[in-house]
Each structure stands twice: as C-alpha cells, then as structure tokens.
Amino acid sequence: MIDRWSTDQVLALAPDAASQKAARKLASPAHWKDRGVASGDPPVLWGLCAGSGSSPYQTCVDLAGPAYRCSCPSRKFPCKHSLALLLSWSDGVVPDTSPTPDWAEQWQRSRAERAATPRARREGTEPPDPKDAQKRAARRASRVAAGLAELDRWLADQVRHGIAGHQHTGYGFADTMAARLVDAQAPTVAGAVRRLAGIVGDGELWAARMLEELALLRLLTAAYPRIDQLSSDLAATVRARIGFPVPVDEVLARQRVRDRWQVLSLRDESHDQLTVRRVWLHGAESDRPALVLSFAAPGQALAVDLVPGTAMDADLAYYPGALQLRAVVAASHGPPQPGGPVPGATNVATALCRYATALAAEPWLDRWPMLLADVTLTRHDNRWYVLDAAGDGLPLRASGDPPWRTAAVAGGHPATLLGEWGPSGLRPLSIWNGTRLVAA
Amino acid sequence: MNLNAAWQDLVSAALVGTDRRTPSLPGLSGPLASPLSSMDVDRSPAEGLLDAAALLTGYRRAGVLPVTGLARPEPAPAEDRPEVPPAAARRLAGLFDGGRYSPWIGESPYRSRIDLLPEWLSIAADRGLRAPAELLPALLDLARAESALRPAVLRVGGRRATWLAGQRREWRHLLDVAANDAGTAALDDQLLWQTGSPAQRAGYLAALRGTDPDAARDLLADTWTREPAEARARFLRVLRDGLTEADEPFCERALDDRSQQVREVASRLLTRLPGSAFRQRMTERALRLVQVRRTGRRVHLVVTSPESCDDAMRRDGVAVKPPSGTGERAWWLEQVIAHTVLDTWVAALDRDPATVVALPVAGDFGAVWRRGLVQAAADQREPRWAAALLDDETVRAELGDPPDRPPIADLYPALPAEDRVRHAIRMLRGATPFSQRLLESCPVPWSDELAGAALDVLRRTAQEPPQQRLLADIAGLAAARLPLHAVPAEHPTDLFTDLAHVLRLRADLTKEFS
Numbered sequence: 001m002i003d004r005w006s007t008d009q010v011l012a013l014a015p016d017a018a019s020q021k022a023a024r025k026l027a028s029p030a031h032w033k034d035r036g037v038a039s040g041d042p043p044v045l046w047g048l049c050a051g052s053g054s055s056p057y058q059t060c061v062d063l064a065g066p067a068y069r070c071s072c073p074s075r076k077f078p079c080k081h082s083l084a085l086l087l088s089w090s091d092g093v094v095p096d097t098s099p100t101p102d103w104a105e106q107w108q109r110s111r112a113e114r115a116a117t118p119r120a121r122r123e124g125t126e127p128p129d130p131k132d133a134q135k136r137a138a139r140r141a142s143r144v145a146a147g148l149a150e151l152d153r154w155l156a157d158q159v160r161h162g163i164a165g166h167q168h169t170g171y172g173f174a175d176t177m178a179a180r181l182v183d184a185q186a187p188t189v190a191g192a193v194r195r196l197a198g199i200v201g202d203g204e205l206w207a208a209r210m211l212e213e214l215a216l217l218r219l220l221t222a223a224y225p226r227i228d229q230l231s232s233d234l235a236a237t238v239r240a241r242i243g244f245p246v247p248v249d250e251v252l253a254r255q256r257v258r259d260r261w262q263v264l265s266l267r268d269e270s271h272d273q274l275t276v277r278r279v280w281l282h283g284a285e286s287d288r289p290a291l292v293l294s295f296a297a298p299g300q301a302l303a304v305d306l307v308p309g310t311a312m313d314a315d316l317a318y319y320p321g322a323l324q325l326r327a328v329v330a331a332s333h334g335p336p337q338p339g340g341p342v343p344g345a346t347n348v349a350t351a352l353c354r355y356a357t358a359l360a361a362e363p364w365l366d367r368w369p370m371l372l373a374d375v376t377l378t379r380h381d382n383r384w385y386v387l388d389a390a391g392d393g394l395p396l397r398a399s400g401d402p403p404w405r406t407a408a409v410a411g412g413h414p415a416t417l418l419g420e421w422g423p424s425g426l427r428p429l430s431i432w433n434g435t436r437l438v439a440a
Numbered sequence: 441m442n443l444n445a446a447w448q449d450l451v452s453a454a455l456v457g458t459d460r461r462t463p464s465l466p467g468l469s470g471p472l473a474s475p476l477s478s479m480d481v482d483r484s485p486a487e488g489l490l491d492a493a494a495l496l497t498g499y500r501r502a503g504v505l506p507v508t509g510l511a512r513p514e515p516a517p518a519e520d521r522p523e524v525p526p527a528a529a530r531r532l533a534g535l536f537d538g539g540r541y542s543p544w545i546g547e548s549p550y551r552s553r554i555d556l557l558p559e560w561l562s563i564a565a566d567r568g569l570r571a572p573a574e575l576l577p578a579l580l581d582l583a584r585a586e587s588a589l590r591p592a593v594l595r596v597g598g599r600r601a602t603w604l605a606g607q608r609r610e611w612r613h614l615l616d617v618a619a620n621d622a623g624t625a626a627l628d629d630q631l632l633w634q635t636g637s638p639a640q641r642a643g644y645l646a647a648l649r650g651t652d653p654d655a656a657r658d659l660l661a662d663t664w665t666r667e668p669a670e671a672r673a674r675f676l677r678v679l680r681d682g683l684t685e686a687d688e689p690f691c692e693r694a695l696d697d698r699s700q701q702v703r704e705v706a707s708r709l710l711t712r713l714p715g716s717a718f719r720q721r722m723t724e725r726a727l728r729l730v731q732v733r734r735t736g737r738r739v740h741l742v743v744t745s746p747e748s749c750d751d752a753m754r755r756d757g758v759a760v761k762p763p764s765g766t767g768e769r770a771w772w773l774e775q776v777i778a779h780t781v782l783d784t785w786v787a788a789l790d791r792d793p794a795t796v797v798a799l800p801v802a803g804d805f806g807a808v809w810r811r812g813l814v815q816a817a818a819d820q821r822e823p824r825w826a827a828a829l830l831d832d833e834t835v836r837a838e839l840g841d842p843p844d845r846p847p848i849a850d851l852y853p854a855l856p857a858e859d860r861v862r863h864a865i866r867m868l869r870g871a872t873p874f875s876q877r878l879l880e881s882c883p884v885p886w887s888d889e890l891a892g893a894a895l896d897v898l899r900r901t902a903q904e905p906p907q908q909r910l911l912a913d914i915a916g917l918a919a920a921r922l923p924l925h926a927v928p929a930e931h932p933t934d935l936f937t938d939l940a941h942v943l944r945l946r947a948d949l950t951k952e953f954s
Contacts (some may be wrong), residue, residue, distance in 0.1 A: 007945065025937055091944070156486035162457025208447070211454045215493035222491070348506045356502040363498045378513050385510050392506030404577040408604050411516035411573065423501055438574045 010086040013066070015076050019083060026084035027091070035088065036098035042111050045094060046104035047085045058103050059085050062111045069107055140185050144242060145224065147184025151177065151193070152221035155214055163210050166200045173197060188243030189220060191271065203398060212423065216364055236320035241364050246319055248328060256315040256330050259283035261290070262339045263306045264371070264418045265429035265439065273297060279306045280369050280418065280429065281316070281327070287344045289369045290316050290327040305329075308430060309437040310336035323362035342432055345373035345416045348392035355421055367420040367427075370394075374414035377407050386417060386426060397425035406440045409433045443472070447500065450493050458485035463492070472499060516603035521570045527952035529572045532560055536578045554582070555920060556942075556949060561592040563953050570598035580604065580611045590614060613637075633659065638671055645678045653682040657690055669699035676705045683709060688716050695755050707757025708819060711779055719781055721756060726780040729773060730809065732789055733802070743805040745769035746776065770808045777812025782825050785813075793828040797835065807838050811847065814839060818850035826854035830863055836872060843867075843875035852881040861890050868893040868914075876913055885923035894918045895928060898935060915939060924950070 014020045025031075026049065033056050035047035042064035048056040051072060059070040059081040068082040088094050100108075154177050166173050174196045181190035192213070199210045223230065223238045230238065240246070261281045269276050274295055281290040292306060306329075314332040318324035346354075351370040359365050372394075375386040384396040384403055396403060396419075406417070406428045416432040417440075428440035453463035462485050475495055479488045523529065535557055564571065571579060576597050583593040594601055594614065605611035632644045649656035660675050667675065676694055679687055687709070694706035695718070710718035731742045746753070749760050749772050757779060762771030785796045801809055814835065817825035829835050830851055839848040852860055852875075864882050867875060868890075882890060894914055901911050915935055919942040927943045928936050 007941075007948070024941060025934070028937070155490060156484075159454050159486040159489050160458050162455055162460070164455040164457075207455050208451050211451050211493050212497045214454075215490050215497050218487070218490035219494040352504060352506065355504075359498060359502045363494070376512050378510055380510055385507060387510050387512060391508060391510070393508065393510040395507060404604075404608070405574050407607065408573045408576040408600065411600050411603060412513040413515050433573065438572075 005086065005090050007087065007090050010083060010090050013078060013086070014083055015078070019076055019080050022080040023083035023087055026080055027087040029088075029093065031084070032088070034098060034101075035085065035094045036100060036104075037089065037094055037096040038100040038104055038108055039096065040108060040112075042108065042115065044100075044104060044108040044111070045085050045089050046100065046107075047081070047088075047094075048101075049081045049084070051081075057081055060104055060107045061085055062108075064111075064115075067111065140244075143184045144186050144244075147181050147186050148189070148221045148224050148242070150180060150184075151189070151217065155218050155221065158214055159211075163207060163214075166210075173200075186242045188241055189217070190243070192217060192241075209423070219363060231322070233320060233322045237322045237362050237364070240319065240321055240326075251317050251319050251328055252330050254317050254320065256317050257283065257286055257288065257327075258313070258315045258333075259286045259288075260311050261314050261316060261329075262311040262342060263308045263336075264342065264369075264437065266306065266308050267429060267439075279308075281306070282342065282344055282369075282371060283316075284311070284343055289325060289371075290318065291325050291369075292327060292329065307336060308439065309339050311339040312336045321362065323358050323365060339437060342371065342416055342418075342437070345371045347373060347390055348375070348386075348388045348394055349390065351421070352394075366422050368422070369429075370419050370421045370426065372417050372419065375417050376412065376414050377403060377410050386419070386428075389414065394421070395425045397422075397427050399424065400427065403428050403440060405438075406431050409438050409440075443496070443499070447493075447496050450489055450496065453485075453489060454493070458489055463489050472496070513607075517599045519570060519598045519600065521568050521598055523572055524564055524569045525953060528560070528564070528569075528949075529575075531949055531952050532557075532571060532575055535560065536575065555916075556945065557582070558589065558592070559920065559946060560949060561589065561596050563950060564596045565592055567953060569596070569953070570600075571596050573600050576601050576604050580614060583614055584610065638674060641671075642674055642678055645675055646681070649678055649682055653684065654686060657687055661690060669697075669702060672697065672699065673701045673705050676702060676709070680709060680712070683713055685713065685715070688713060688718075691716075692718065695757065700759060703755070703757045704759075707779055711781060711820065718756060721752070722776065722780045723784050725753070725776050726784060727788060729776060730785075740800040740802055741809070742802045743773070743809045744803065745773040745805055745808075770805065773805060774808050774812040774815065777809060778815035778819065780812075780816060782813070782816050782820060782822050793822075793825045794831065797825075797828050797832045806834075810835050810838060814847045814851060818847055818854055821854045823854060823856045823859070826851040827856070827859045830855065830859075841873045843873045844877045849875065849877045852878050855881075857883050861887055865890055865893045868897050874910055874913070876917070879914070879917050882921070884921045886918075886921050886926075888923065888926070891918070891922050891926040894922070895926070898939075911935065919943070920946075 011020050011023075014023065031049055033048040033050060035045075038044040038046060042062045045059075045061040045063060047059045049059055049072075051057045057070055057072045059068075059072075059079075061068050061078075061082050066078075066086075068078040070079045070081045072079055072081055074080065085094070174193045178190045178194040181187070181193060196210065196213055199206050199213060202209070220238065220241055224242065227235050227238055236246075261283055264280045264282050266277065266279045269278065274297060277294045277296070279292040279294075281292060282288070283290065312332050313334050315330040316327040317330040319326040319328075351372055355368050355370070358368055372386060372388065374389045376388075378385050378387050378393075383398060385393040386396070387393040409415070409431050410417075410433075415434075417428055418430045419426040419428045419440075430437050430439050432438075450463050453461045472495065476492055479491045479495075524532070535554055579593045579597055580601065583590045594605075597604075602615060605614050632640050636644065645656055645660060648659065657679060660679075664672065672694075676691075679691070691706045691709050691713070695703055695710075697703050697706065707718065710716045711722070713719065725746070729744050729746065733740055733742050746769060749758055749768075753772065753776070754760060758772055758775045760768070760772075762768045766774075782793070785791075786793065789796055789799070791799075797810070797813065800806075810829070810832075813825065814829050816822070817829055830848075835848075843849065852863075855863070860878065860881050861883070863872070864878050866872060867878060879894075885891075886894070895918070897914055898911065898918070901914075915938075919939055922939075922943060924943060924947045927940050927947075930936070
C-alpha cells in the first residue's frame with residue numbers, strides 16, 4: 001500500500017487558498033455518500049460527494065500520478081472534491097474495505113492502460129497532414145527570419161547610438177523589440193531581449209555585461225540566416241535559442257540514455273505568467289548532467305515526480321543540440337530510491353575546464369551545472385566564494401541573497417556542492433550535508 | 441594591445457556609440473588575431489564591434505581562472521545533540537513556508553503557521569534535540585524579531601547556531617542571550633565581565649551569584665561608581681536571586697543613588713529582605729497612614745495621605761512627581777502602600793488578606809489604598825494577596841476594566857496556577873471582562889474544564905456574531921493551548937473546522953518527534 005501523504009502535501013496540490021479551504025470543509029464525512037481505496041496498480045481513491053446537483057459527483061484520484069477525475073463542473077484542477085478526498089485519506093478516515101464501484105474500477109483500468117501506452121501514440125491521435133505542417137513551418141520560418149533581421153538592425157542601433165543612454169531611459173527600452181519578437185514567433189530570444197533591461201546600471205560592470213549580451217544576440221541573428229550550413233546539432237541549438245518548439249515525441253524518438261539518475265536540485269522560477277521548474281539530474285554511470293524543465297501556468301500544479309535526494313533507474317532522452325543538456329524522462333525502471341552520496345564531483349579547475357568545453361559547443365550557454373567536491377564557503381571583501389581543497393576559488397553571484405542557508409549547512413567545513421555557473425558567478429543549488437542533500 | 445585592453449576598448453565604444461567613437465582592434469596576437477582581423481570594423485563599425493565582442497565574450501568566459509589566495513573560515517565545532525527526526529525537520533521547514541506572516545489557510549484562528557513554532561521548539565528542547573542546520577538562518581531571523589523565542593532557538597540550534605550567529609552582524613547580538621543562558625559556562629571567561637556587552641556581563645554576574653553570592657556583590661561593588669545608570673539598575677536586579685541580609689548594606693547605599701531607576705530597584709530588593717531597616721521604615725510610614733477604627737461591632741479603616749514627600753521617603757524609592765491625572769498626595773500614599781510588606785497588614789489588623797481587602801475605608805483614599813495593595817501583591821508575588829484582591833468585587837470594579845492593564849494584569853502571574861485557571865473559567869463564563877493576559881497566563885495545555893469553558897464561549901458566540909473580535913482572540917489562544925484530546929467532534933462553524941484542523945496539526949507535530 002502506498003504511504004499516506006501528510007495534510008500539507010495534499011494542500012500543496014491545491015491551485016489556490018480558496019480551494020484549500022473549500023476542500024477542508026468538504027473533507028468532513030457528512031459530505032460523502034461513500035468512499036474507498038482501490039488497491040492495485042495504480043492505487044485509486046474514489047468517493048461519491050453530495051454536491052448541489054441531484055446526483056452525487058464521482059471523484060477519483062490516481063495516487064501514483066497523481067491524476068484526478070471528477071464529474072463536477074469545476075474548472076479548477078485538482079477540484080475541491082479531489083482535494084477533500086485526499087485530505088480524508090491522509091487523515092486515515094477513508095476505508096480500504098468498501099467494494100470499488102464500477103466507474104472507479106473503469107477509470108483505474110484506463111489509468112493502467114495509459115501508463116502502459118507510449119506517450120507518442122497517446123497524444124498524436126491523428127497524424128497531421130504533412131503538407132499543412134510544411135506550410136505552417138515555412139510560414140513560421142519566414143516570420144522568424146523577419147523578426148531576427150529587425151533584431152539585428154536594432155542591436156546595431158544600440159551600439160551605434162551608445163548604450164550609456166539607457167541609464168536614463170531606464171527599464172523597458174527593449175520591451176517593444178521583445179514584443180515584436182513574440183509576434184515573430186521567436187519567444188526565447190524575445191525573453192533574452194526583455195531581460196537586457198535588468199542589466200542596465202546593475203553593478204559597475206554593467207556596460208560590459210550588456211555588451212556581452214548584445215554580442216551574443218548578434219551571434220544568433222548572424223547564425224540564423226546561415227542555419228542550413230550549420231551542423232544539425234548546432235542548428236538545433238540555434239533554433240532552441242530562438243524559441244522553435246521541439247515536439248516531445250521527437251525527443252522521445254531520439255536515442256535514450258539509461259542510467260542511475262540522481263536528482264540533485266529543484267528550483268522554481270517565475271517568468272512572466274509562467275512558473276518554470278528546473279531540475280538538475282546527474283547520471284551515476286554516464287557522468288552526464290541533465291536538466292528537466294516543467295512549466296505551469298497560474299493555478300496549475302507543477303510536476304512532483306522528481307525529488308531531490310532521490311535516484312532512479314531511468315531512460316532519459318536529450319533534446320537535440322550541440323550541447324545536450326535539457327532532457328525528458330522517457331521511461332523509469334522502478335520507483336525512486338534514496339540517492340545517497342553524489343559521485344562525480346570534481347575540483348574547481350576540472351569544473352572550469354568542462355565549462356570551457358561546453359561553452360565551445362554552445363556559446364550562448366548561461367547556466368552550467370558544476371558539481372564541486374570538498375569546497376568550503378568563505379567570504380572575502382564582502383563577496384562569497386567556494387574554495388576547493390587545492391585552494392582554487394570561484395565567486396558566487398554578487399546579486400541574489402547571501403548564501404546563509406548553505407553556510408549554515410556547511411558550517412565552515414568542506415562539502416560537496418552543486419551550483420549553476422554563469423557569467424556573473426556561481427549560484428549554489430544544493431549541498432550534501434554528510435547524510436543527505438539539502439537545497440541551498 | 442592585450443586582450444583586456446581590447447575588450448575595454450570595445451566597451452568604451454559601445455557606451456558612447458560607434459557614431460562618436462570607432463573601436464580600434466589593432467595588433468592582437470594569438471589565436472584571436474586572425475578571426476578578429478576579418479571583422480570589418482571600418483565599413484560597418486556597429487556590426488563589426490558586436491561580432492568582435494561576441495568572439496571576445498566566448499574567449500573570456502571560457503578562459504576564467506580560479507581565484508587564489510582566499511582564506512578558509514574558522515569551522516563550526518562538532519554538535520553534541522542529535523538532530524530531530526526527519527519528519528520533525530520537514531515539519532519545521534513547512535512552518536516557514538511562504539514567509540513569516542503568510543496567512544494560514546482560510547480564516548483560521550492562527551495568524552500564521554509560525555505560531556506553531558514555540559511548541560515545536562519546546563518539544564525539541566525537552567528532548568535534547570537540535571534543528572537541522574539549513575533552517576538556522578530562518579530561526580535566527582525569527583529570534584531577532586521575537587525575543588521570547590531567543591533562548592529556545594539558541595538551545596535547539598545547537599553549536600552551529602552560535603557559530604552561525606557569530607558570522608553575521610544582524611545575528612551577533614543574539615549571542616548575548618546565549619551568554620546569559622549558558623550560566624556557569626560563562627564563568628570560565630573572566631574577561632567577559634571586563635569586556636563583554638551589558639547582557640554578557642549581567643549573565644556573568646548572574647552565574648557568579650549562583651555559585652558565590654558574596655563574591656558577585658563584591659565584584660559589582662568594585663566597578664559600581666563607574667557604571668552608567670542603566671547598567672547599575674540592570675546589575676542590581678541580578679542580586680534579587682540569593683538575596684540575604686549580607687546584601688542589605690550594599691542595597692541601602694544604592695538608595696542614595698543619583699538615578700531614580702536604581703533607587704527603585706534597590707527599594708524593591710529591600711522590600712523582599714525580611715528584617716531590613718528599609719522594611720521597618722516603610723512599615724512605620726504605612727501604619728501611620730492606615731488606622732483601624734471600631735464603631736460598635738463594625739470595623740473600618742481610616743486612610744490618610746502623607747503631608748509631604750520628605751527626603752527620607754524619596755531616598756526609599758518614593759517618586760515625587762505623580763503621573764498626570766493623579767494627585768501627588770494620593771500618589772505618595774500609593775507608593776508607600778506598594779512598598780510595604782503585605783504581611784504587615786495581616787499582623788497589624790489581625791485579619792487574613794481577604795478580610796483586610798474587604799474592610800470598608802473612610803475618607804477619599806479607599807481606591808488608592810486598594811491600588812497600592814494590588815501593586816504590592818504584584819511586586820511581592822504574594823499568591824494569597826493576589827487571589828484575595830482579584831476575588832474582591834470592589835477591586836475588580838475599580839481596576840478590572842479594562843482588565844489587561846497594570847496593575848491588575850500584573851496580579852495574574854502572582855496567582856497560584858489553579859487560581860489563574862479558576863479566574864479564567866469564571867471570566868469565560870461571563871462574570872468578568874475578557875482578559876487576554878489572564879488566559880495567556882494559564883498553564884499549557886489547558887485543563888479540561890478550562891478547555892470546555894473556552895469551547896462553550898466559541899460555540900455560544902459563534903451563534904451571536906457581533907463578538908467577532910473576542911471570538912478570534914479566544915480561538916487564537918485556544919488553538920495553541922487546548923489539550924490535544926479536546927478536538928471538538930462536531931464542527932458547527934468554520935471556526936471549529938479550523939480549530940480541529942490546527943489541533944490535528946499539533947498532534948501530528950508531536951507525533952513526528954517519536
């Protein structure tokens with residue numbers, strides 16, 4: 001039987017506070033005509049909840065997913081009935097002896113079949129007309145080309161008129177350009193252009209940072225017209241940096257890497273209206289890093305299947321690119337296990353060497369995972385550094401919160417640390433405290 | 441031209457614009473020479489500059505060298521207490537989720553999850569466990585804001601918390617508390633008395649007072665005249681523990697202090713000292729002002745006020761200037777009564793405290809007399825008197841509303857625990873105005889009878905909505921203090937649903953430690 005979740009774990013799934021409250025009220029036995037747990041694979045909670053209509057709502061939760069189904073008309077997901085059912089179960093008041101009704105059994109079967117079916121078959125119900133697809137692709141390509149050509153002129157204008165003036169014009173000088181790129185279906189580069197505003201006036205060296213970013217955008221606008229002459233991997237990188245989507249099916253169809261993947265860190269960032277969850281994995285055998293991204297619009301719950309500190313035997317499929325970093329979990333062979341100590345950590349010199357190699361493959365690389373062995377956190381002139389056993393140090397990013405949490409865990413002793421290295425320094429993500437992995 | 445100079449040249453040109461300044465990229469040798477020379481800076485300066493910058497950006501980023509010559513920090517000492525179980529650690533992290541004032545779910549009786557923290561800390565402290573290191577920054581931040589939690593945070597934080605607090609200016613003053621708390625451990629460090637912060641020095645003095653009371657007093661006497669008034673008052677207060685006749689001369693001298701604050705502390709100490717000359721003087725003053733009269737079988741008191749506040753009275757801690765709204769003679773009277781040992785009245789009037797309090801008073805000073813008694817009972821922590829005063833209808837009528845203000849609120853801590861509970865129950869049943877402080881002073885967890893009375897109010901008031909404030913106050917206190925088995929079975933209102941939820945959380949929180 002699956003371990004019961006805590007109340008807080010359940011409430012964390014709620015899309016908003018109102019749902020939490022509504023669910024707590026609904027959790028009372030008075031609202032339920034019948035409830036039960038259908039053991040099996042996947043284990044399913046079910047219940048009949050008296051709603052405002054004449055017939056009760058049929059609510060099901062797949063505990064392995066988690067996935068939800070409810071016959072209520074709510075557009076919130078998961079709905080309050082599903083949450084209330086989970087809350088009661090976490091309190092231990094859902095009987096596991098009630099006979100499972102047909103509708104719940106049916107759903108359980110469909111969930112089991114779904115789990116057994118490859119994702120590709122599930123999602124593409126009908127293969128799209130290849131001619132249509134080609135037409136659409138051509139249309140997008142020409143829009144992108146026009147957008148990037150405009151960006152190219154805009155970049156040159158910045159340098160021609162001088163970037164010093166932005167200190168007075170302030171934020172938003174790049175917003176119009178960014179919006180044009182969104183219209184041109186180049187969302188990723190649009191985001192990069194919008195973020196330029198944050199560099200203005202940020203620290204003494206802001207002008208140098210700004211020139212770096214403008215130059216790297218120019219590298220992209222110069223590369224796109226020649227994309228046919230680039231190697232297919234580099235072309236994929238350019239397309240990804242511009243924002244061409246890669247269908248998951250295509251990724252899943254690529255070669256897979258089976259390994260014992262250790263989940264090293266999880267961090268949520270919000271971009272515009274979207275929450276992005278970044279999870280770094282490390283392959284114990286392959287000694288390869290992998291980045292798994294998931295996205296959620298407001299009110300949606302993020303994927304919860306990758307838990308830092310655990311490891312799993314799984315197949316990963318990498319997205320195409322000159323530097324293959326982003327990946328999806330294609331198939332897992334068994335449940336996650338406790339991760340244990342993290343192998344593959346290196347000293348600072350080796351980490352910098354690998355970064356240089358990665359950068360050679362992908363010049364736009366802005367965040368590279370560094371798994372550092374026996375580093376000590378130390379402060380010098382109000383700046384934080386990690387210092388390895390050989391006495392080599394790396395600066396932490398000057399912006400952002402001081403790393404007190406990491407400092408507390410390390411206690412001035414050497415420790416294994418995962419961080420993202422970028423042009424402005426290292427950002428600690430997690431640290432091994434001797435018995436477990438702790439988020440930085 | 442070296443690489444850095446070339447890069448600076450590009451940045452300068454980009455800052456002012458290529459319209460005004462053309463970058464020059466002459467004479468670079470090495471691997472970049474040939475690609476850079478192919479860039480046409482002259483024909484299209486802006487594009488050429490960007491291309492050159494892109495190349496140099498990659499080159500510079502890939503060529504970052506490690507920083508050398510950094511010093512290592514002093515590592516934290518090894519811990520001597522085990523960490524809390526993983527479930528308890530997860531719970532603690534959950535209490536901090538969403539920030540300190542993130543509202544609880546819905547309109548719960550709790551302000552925020554953090555309100556569960558004191559209970560968590562006290563369980564951890566009782567079991568000799570320590571909090572996981574990653575939560576220490578959050579705990580130290582909280583300890584800065586909530587001074588009541590400081591000792592618990594530093595205890596449960598283990599040696600790592602002390603080490604960490606030493607690393608950051610904002611946390612460093614918390615260590616004063618640690619020094620205070622460490623008690624005798626501080627005695628190893630005699631320098632602490634000479635060079636420590638006032639709190640550290642008070643901690644040192646208190647520790648010494650615990651092992652050698654006379655030595656502590658003599659140590660204080662050595663530097664007495666050189667201490668600022670604030671410190672004199674603070675250190676003198678330390679002598680309260682282990683006070684004996686041997687301290688009387690020193691305290692008497694302190695009555696001559698320049699500072700009213702110091703005189704005040706000295707007079708309180710001397711009031712506590714049986715047989716002190718100070719007590720004798722005050723008693724004589726008080727007995728001159730309060731006399732028993734009999735008319736037939738009826739007995740009453742005649743209370744008069746002092747004609748003046750002479751030097752002797754002033755020296756004994758009586759403040760001359762009354763607070764605004766109080767007459768000065770009434771004020772002197774009140775202070776004399778407040779500084780007089782309460783047993784004086786039992787002996788002089790040959791009556792128990794309850795009867796003394798109930799005696800009718802002739803003249804205008806009845807209320808002042810009772811107010812003085814209340815102050816005395818609070819200062820002297822006299823449980824019998826506190827109980828008698830709180831039970832007296834006249835006292836309650838005069839001073840009991842609002843009930844959360846001194847001096848009456850100061851009586852609650854002086855009451856024996858069972859009396860506090862009794863008064864709280866009576867209050868909850870509506871006999872007296874609601875006092876948050878009284879309810880707060882009841883031992884935790886609440887007795888079944890008290891819990892029942894509180895739940896009754898919530899049930900009753902929930903149906904008569906105007907009392908929202910009261911409802912929230914009681915529910916807020918009840919959530920943290922109800923015994924865990926008091927989970928109400930039925931939930932007539934949302935408030936009860938929330939209350940039951942909080943109690944379930946507290947039960948979980950306790951279980952997670954085993």
